Amino acid sequence: MSVKDIMTPEPACCKADSTIQEVAKLMAEMDCGEIPVVDANGRVQGVVTDRDICCRAVAQGANCASVPISEVMSSPAITVTPETSIQDCCAVMEEHMIRRVPVVDQNGCCCGIVSQADFATKTDGGVVDELVREISTPSHGSANLQ
Numbered sequence: 001m002s003v004k005d006i007m008t009p010e011p012a013c014c015k016a017d018s019t020i021q022e023v024a025k026l027m028a029e030m031d032c033g034e035i036p037v038v039d040a041n042g043r044v045q046g047v048v049t050d051r052d053i054c055c056r057a058v059a060q061g062a063n064c065a066s067v068p069i070s071e072v073m074s075s076p077a078i079t080v081t082p083e084t085s086i087q088d089c090c091a092v093m094e095e096h097m098i099r100r101v102p103v104v105d106q107n108g109c110c111c112g113i114v115s116q117a118d119f120a121t122k123t124d125g126g127v128v129d130e131l132v133r134e135i136s137t138p139s140h141g142s143a144n145l146q
Contacts, residue, residue: 003089004082006122007103007112013038016045016070020057023048023069034100034113037073042109044102046075079104082111086123089114 012030014023016037023035027050037046048069056072057064078096080089080103093101093116103112 001086001123002082003080003084003086003103003112003114006086006118007082007114008118009112011036011102011110011113013042013110014048014069015039016073017068020053020062020064020067020069020072024050024053024064027053034115036077036102036110036113037069037075038110041107044077044079044104044108044110046070046073047077047100047102048073049100077102079108080114081105086119090119 012026012032013036014026016039018026018037026035027033033050035048036044037048039045052072052074053064056062057067062071078092078098078101080092080101082103082105084092084103089101093099100113100115102110103114105111
């Protein structure tokens with residue numbers, strides 16, 4: 001089984017100059033916790049998570065109506081391809097302690113996203129326990145907010 005079998009295709013994306021408030025509204029509308037940040041050609045430049053907005057913007061007193069998302073996004077984004085095996089995708093997510101990962105095509109354009117929930121609902125569940133355990137283990141040092 002590969003990423004293309006479990007990914008959510010064509011996720012909502014934003015541009016680096018979108019405001020924090022615009023992206024937060026998009027997250028609320030789409031009921032998601034991560035938005036890929038793409039350039040004019042759709043290539044992934046970074047990602048922004050609900051945690052990025054909370055910890056890097058709101059908690060720091062940023063003016064969310066005017067500050068661009070590029071100020072708080074995680075970059076470069078960790079990505080996988082549609083052909084990546086689900087085992088390799090899990091390994092990437094565990095290594096980087098991330099709960100979601102954008103899926104990019106051969107040109108680096110966003111074509112999907114994979115989350116822990118996709119593993120839980122679209123696989124036999126064998127990888128989910130380890131994935132959640134590894135991602136949720138506190139790290140020593142800087143926190144990856146992706």
